[in-house]
Each structure stands twice: as C-alpha cells, then as structure tokens.
Amino acid sequence: MTDASISTPKVGPAKGGQSRKASMASFFGGALEYYDFALFAAAAAIVFPTVFFGDGAAATVGSLATFGVAYLARPIGAIVTGHIGDRVGRKQALMLTLILMGVSTFLIGCLPTFEQAGMLAPILLVLLRLLQGFSAGGELAGGSSLSVEHAPEGRRGFFSSWTITGIGAGMLLSNLVMIPVAALPDEALYTWGWRIPFWASIAVFAIGYFIRRRLEEPEVFEEIKQEKRTAGVPLFEAFRLNWQGIIRVAFANLFTVLNTVTNVFGIAYAISVGVDRTTMVLVAALAQVLGLIFRPVGGLLTDRFGRKPIFIxxxxxxxxxxxxxxxxxxxxxxxxxxxxxxxxxxxxxxxSDGVYPAFFAEMFSAKVRYTGMAVGLQVGLLVAGFAPSIGSTLTKGDANNWLPIAIFTCVCSVLAAIAALTAKETFRTPLRDVGITPQIRRQQESQKMRESASV
Structure with missing residues (x-):
C-alpha cells in the first residue's frame, strides 16, 4: 500500500495478563542486557587491562575503548532489529536480541588471555563485544515498544518503567557478583575468577527466554500487519515520517553519558586515586538498590504529572x-x-530512567515505533559509549584534573533536558494518537477524502 494508507489503528483494551507478561519479558531482557553492560564495564576498569592488554596505562585506555566499541555496533543492531520488529513482530526481534546477548556474554568468559593467545585475545574480545552491541541496539526500544503497546491506558509510564527497572536489576546483579570476585587475590582474579560472572549470565538468559517465547504481539501492531500497513523499509519510513522524533530522542538520550562516566570512568578514576575497588563496586550496588525503587516511582509519577517534568x-x-x-x-x-x-x-x-521508555516510545507511531526509538537511542548512546575514553583523554592522567569530564557530563545532561522540552507531552494521549505527526495526519485526511470520493 501507499503511504497515504496510514490510518489510526483501533486499539482495544489491553489484556491484563499480556500487560504483565510484556513488562516481565522486558524486565528480564533488560536485566540480561545490563547485567552484561555493567559486568563488562566493571571488568574493563578492573580486570581486562591485565587479562587482555598486558597491563599499564595504555592497557587501561585500550580496555575502556573496548567497552566503547560496542556502541559502534548498536546503531546497526537498532536498524536490523527495528526492521524485524516493525515488519515481522516485536516478539521475534526481542527473541533475537536475547539469544545474541546470552551467547556472546557466555563466550566472553571462555576467551583465552593475552598471555595465552597474544593479540588474538583482544581481537576475540572486540568481536564478541560488537555482537553484544548489535544485540543491545534493539533490546531497549523493543522492550519499551512492547510494554507501552500492551499497557492499560493511563498506566503506560508505570508498565514500561519495568523495562528500565530490569536494566537496574541486571546492573545490581552484576555488582553483587563482582563484589566477591573483585575481592579475590590477584592470582585467582586474573586467572579464573573474572570468568565466573560471565558464565553466570546463562541463568538470566534462560528465564528471559522462557517468558518471551510465551508472549503475544500487541493488538496495535497486529492490526497494522493484518491491514498490510507495515512499513516497507522502516528506517526510511521513520526518517520520512518523523525525523524530528529521531533527532529529539538522540539528544534527550545524552543523559545516559552520566551512567557510563560513573560506572566505567568513575570506577577506574577512583582506583587510580587510591579508593578500594571493592568499595566502588559497593557504591554502584547501593545506587542500583535505590534504582529498583525510584525507577517504578518515576513511572508512576510520569503517569500522574507528565513525561517532561519528571524526566527533566x-x-x-x-x-x-x-x-x-x-x-x-x-x-x-x-x-x-x-x-x-x-x-x-x-x-x-x-x-529519568523510569520515564524515558514511555516518553521516547510515544514520540513515534506504531508503524515505525521500534525503529524510530531504537535508532534515536543508539545515536545518542554513541557519545555515552565513548564517554569513558573521552574522560581518560580530558584528564590526561592527572588525578586532580577531573573538572573537564564533570563539565562534559553536565553539558550532556543540559542538552538532554533542552531536547525533552521540545517534545510533545503525551501522558494523557490515547495510544492510538501518540506519535501521529502533522505529516501523518495530512496523509490520513487525504486517504479519507479519496475513500469518500471512490464511494
């Protein structure tokens, strides 16, 4: 069909069982993705310089760059999984991201070290990290789209907040696992100890897989498929119909720079000035415990007071x-x-974390929601991914020179707030109407006029 065939889907009431299943599926998917994220972040700061790069100052920079390289693959993953999610189905795309993340994380724990394999070791690490990045590129947007589209009206913020709460749970789990591992004697840590957390990810993968395979597609997407109104090439359609939304999400998502700066650069910086590495893991763990409370609170507040004020x-x-x-x-x-x-x-x-799954997803119509949100997220995350390396460059190895990276992080937060201010408030907008841009509305009216004339 032509673009003029876009019409507003007729969405029935959400099924309570599917709403909960969608939220739990997003929760465990996010838990797996960010168990791996935080695990790799901590390992990149504490273990990988020695295990994969031979130790030394240059090894730390190389290790942090390895963390960031995944963000190069994330936009590609966003495009591919977004295409599957908007063409074939949200469930199929999310099954793919789950499997890729689970397999690549487990295999990282099986890699040979630099001492055992030389340069082959960091090369294999980079390849698996790219696979992780490809998977992560579509996970959050898919989980958010699924949760928002299954949620009851008036509760989309709360139900979709469990996507990001799962991410917090994964980060907390990785921190809890890393506490005893980081406390191991160096000989044990650098030989076998660091591998255990990567192997343990298989348990989270198994739970997520069991829940996701029982999901149904949201009604709003099923109607689009049945009426043959899915986007031919979702990436092109997303830019053509709502390029402003993609740019807005990209800038608003700069607030995640703070996350990578504190969880990667911050840990490495603290260790360099003499703070115990186990202490820093405990610091991160405490914050994640609080996050398990305040992310759902953010979701509840955004359904009552709006997306923009709570996010900002x-x-x-x-x-x-x-x-x-x-x-x-x-x-x-x-x-x-x-x-x-x-x-x-x-x-x-x-x-802010509790708000943005609904806030960003609602900037797009169901036809291109997965792709639009995924691409916007990953463009913004490119900056976040390399923020630890940027921090190392700005500080120039001087422990007293932390102000430049703090200013950089704060500027990114301000840019994110400005982008959010330009967005339309959607917390009281029915699902059928969110993301309907003036261009889409004109096409709908044009289609109705042609249909009336043909009758």
Whole structure:
C-alpha cells in the first residue's frame, strides 16, 4: 500500500495478563542486557587491562575503548532489529536480541588471555563485544515498544518503567557478583575468577527466554500487519515520517553519558586515586538498590504529572551532582562517595530512567515505533559509549584534573533536558494518537477524502 494508507489503528483494551507478561519479558531482557553492560564495564576498569592488554596505562585506555566499541555496533543492531520488529513482530526481534546477548556474554568468559593467545585475545574480545552491541541496539526500544503497546491506558509510564527497572536489576546483579570476585587475590582474579560472572549470565538468559517465547504481539501492531500497513523499509519510513522524533530522542538520550562516566570512568578514576575497588563496586550496588525503587516511582509519577517534568527533574538533578561525585572521590571521602552517588544515580537518574521508555516510545507511531526509538537511542548512546575514553583523554592522567569530564557530563545532561522540552507531552494521549505527526495526519485526511470520493 501507499503511504497515504496510514490510518489510526483501533486499539482495544489491553489484556491484563499480556500487560504483565510484556513488562516481565522486558524486565528480564533488560536485566540480561545490563547485567552484561555493567559486568563488562566493571571488568574493563578492573580486570581486562591485565587479562587482555598486558597491563599499564595504555592497557587501561585500550580496555575502556573496548567497552566503547560496542556502541559502534548498536546503531546497526537498532536498524536490523527495528526492521524485524516493525515488519515481522516485536516478539521475534526481542527473541533475537536475547539469544545474541546470552551467547556472546557466555563466550566472553571462555576467551583465552593475552598471555595465552597474544593479540588474538583482544581481537576475540572486540568481536564478541560488537555482537553484544548489535544485540543491545534493539533490546531497549523493543522492550519499551512492547510494554507501552500492551499497557492499560493511563498506566503506560508505570508498565514500561519495568523495562528500565530490569536494566537496574541486571546492573545490581552484576555488582553483587563482582563484589566477591573483585575481592579475590590477584592470582585467582586474573586467572579464573573474572570468568565466573560471565558464565553466570546463562541463568538470566534462560528465564528471559522462557517468558518471551510465551508472549503475544500487541493488538496495535497486529492490526497494522493484518491491514498490510507495515512499513516497507522502516528506517526510511521513520526518517520520512518523523525525523524530528529521531533527532529529539538522540539528544534527550545524552543523559545516559552520566551512567557510563560513573560506572566505567568513575570506577577506574577512583582506583587510580587510591579508593578500594571493592568499595566502588559497593557504591554502584547501593545506587542500583535505590534504582529498583525510584525507577517504578518515576513511572508512576510520569503517569500522574507528565513525561517532561519528571524526566527533566531527574536529568538536571543528576547533571549537577556529578561535580560533588568527583570531588568526593578526589578527597577520598568514602561515606560522601556513597551518599552523593546514591542521590545522583539512585534517585535523580533513576527517576529519568523510569520515564524515558514511555516518553521516547510515544514520540513515534506504531508503524515505525521500534525503529524510530531504537535508532534515536543508539545515536545518542554513541557519545555515552565513548564517554569513558573521552574522560581518560580530558584528564590526561592527572588525578586532580577531573573538572573537564564533570563539565562534559553536565553539558550532556543540559542538552538532554533542552531536547525533552521540545517534545510533545503525551501522558494523557490515547495510544492510538501518540506519535501521529502533522505529516501523518495530512496523509490520513487525504486517504479519507479519496475513500469518500471512490464511494
């Protein structure tokens, strides 16, 4: 059919069982993705420089770059999985991302070290990290689309917040696993200890796989398929119908820079100034415990007060707190590090996290929702992915020179808030009407006129 055949789908009431299943499927998918994310982040700061790069200052930079290289594959993954999600189905795309992430993470734990295989070791690590990135490129957008489209009206923010709560649970789980691992003697840590958390990811994968294979497609997407109105090439359609939404999501998602700066660069920086590595893992774990509470709270608040005010509050609050975070690390004040990170990440950042699955998904119509959100997210995440390497470059190895990376992080937060301000408020808009741009509306009216004339 032509583009003029776009019409507003008739969406029936959401099924309570499927709403809960969709939220749980997104929860465990997010848990697997960010168990791997946080695990790789901690390993890149603590273990990988020695295991895969031979140790030394250059090894740390190389290890952090390996963390960031996954973000190069994420836009490709967003395009491919978005195409499947908008053409074939949300469920099929999410099964693919789950399998790819589970297999690649397990295999990282099986890799030979630099001492055993030389340059082959970091090459294999990069290849598996690229596979992780490809998978991650479509996971969050798919889980958010699925949760939003299955959620009851008026509760889309809360139900979709479980996607990001799963991400927090995965990060917490990885931190809890890394605490005893990081405390191991160096000989045990660098030989077999670091492998255990990667192998353990198979348990989260199994749970996520069992839940996802029982899901149904959302009604709004099924109607589009039945009426043969799916996008021919979702990427082209997303840009043609709503390029503003993609750009807006890309800039709004710059708030995630704070996440990678604290979880990767922050840990490495703290270790370099003498803070115990196990302490920093505990700092991150406490923030994630609070996040399990405040992400759903953010979802509840956004259904009551709107997407924009809650998102902007969390983004600006966390952006300001980054200065106190680095100052407390430089001072070696461990209690203050715990308190500042708990407020910055556990409260402010978690509030924004709880909002954006619904906020970003609702910027697009169902026809291109998966692709539009996925591509916008990953463009913004390119900056976040390389933020740890940017931090290493800006500080130039000087432990007292943390101000440039703090300013960089804060600027990214401000840009995200400005992008959110330009968005349309959608918390009271029916699902059938969200993401309907003026261009789509004109096409709908034109189609109705042609149909009336033909009659």
């Amino acid at each position: 509050l969390g983004v600006l609050g966390s952006g300001v707190m980054i200065f106190a975070y680095f100052a407390s690390i430089q001072a070696g004040n461990v209690p203050m590090i715990f308190i500042v990170n708990a407020i910055m990440t556990g409260v402010f950042l978690s509030l």
